[in-house]
Structure formats: C-alpha cells, structure tokens
Amino acid sequence: MKQKFDKGASIFVYDKMQNGYHYLLSCAPGQNFDPNFTPELSPQEMLERGVFEGHYITDCREEFPPQWFVRARFNAQAADISCNQFQVKSRQGLSIWRKKGWILGPDVRGWFQWYCRYYLGRRLPPIDAVQIARWRAFYRHKAQVLKHCPPRCQECRARQRQALLQWAYNPDF
16 A cells, blocks of 8 residues: 555555554654654665664655655564674663563554654654654763764774664764
8 A cells, every 4th residue: 555645644554563543644754753753864775874774664665755765774584783884783672671660652663663653744743752862862871972082083882883773863073
C-alpha cells in the first residue's frame, strides 16, 4: 500500500511487530515541533549515516517515506555494526527497553519509532512530552564528549557518539 505523508493523512502500519495500527498526521512532516524538541538530524539523515546496526526498521519501510531509505545503511538479515557510522554497537536490546519501561504507547520499537512518527506529523501529547524529556536528558552525553574529546576527533568516545546519532544529535563536532 502506497502511503501519502501530507497533513491530514492516515498512516497504516502492517509489519512484524504491529499489524493494523494507524495514526493521523496532524502536522506537515518536519514541522510544528514542540519548542523544547530541536533534533539536529532527521530520521532520513540518521538512517543514511548508519544507526541501530542497520536492522532496526527493515520490516516496516512501508510506513515511512521511500526517500528515507534510498541511501540508508541496512542489513535486512541481521544486526551488523559495520552499518553504524562509528562501527560500534551502542544500544541495548528491546527486551531491556521493555523491562525499563522505555516502550511507550503504540511505539513498540521505542524512541526512534516515536521520533519517525513525530517527524511525519503524528502528535500524542502525553507520550510526546515523555519522549521529548528523554531526548533532552540525553544531551548530557553530548556535553561529556565536548568536555573530554578534542574537536572533530571522531575516534574519541565512538560508542557515545553513536548513541548521540541514534538520538538525533549530530555527533560530528
């Protein structure tokens, strides 16, 4: 099914983890973000740089704009750290996310799925507030890299930089 991604469109989800979920885009893609949420990278930019070992949303590409995947770094068969920008693993498994209560509402894959849907224009105010607060709290990692690494030294704290990338912060500073 070919989706439309305009304000007012309904997005239908049929993948391995969700079947039959749908949501409304109440804002135009990439617009009207909460003023406390200023991500430095779009989902497309994150996918092109290499996140989540290239395996995170391989089965749900139909939900998102096709241009997000033209230059995305993927491995449909298995997680592969060579797909990551920094060639390191920097995430915990979904079972840990569930155990810690980090999976909220209909976003069964966690923060990045929420961000993709938010970027497209879905708004769920109570969940959005929690996810934005989590994103803001993650800034501490950028502050640590800035404090402990020479400018533009990509090898310094590679795991932390990869994590920043996976939270829509630009790790190249």
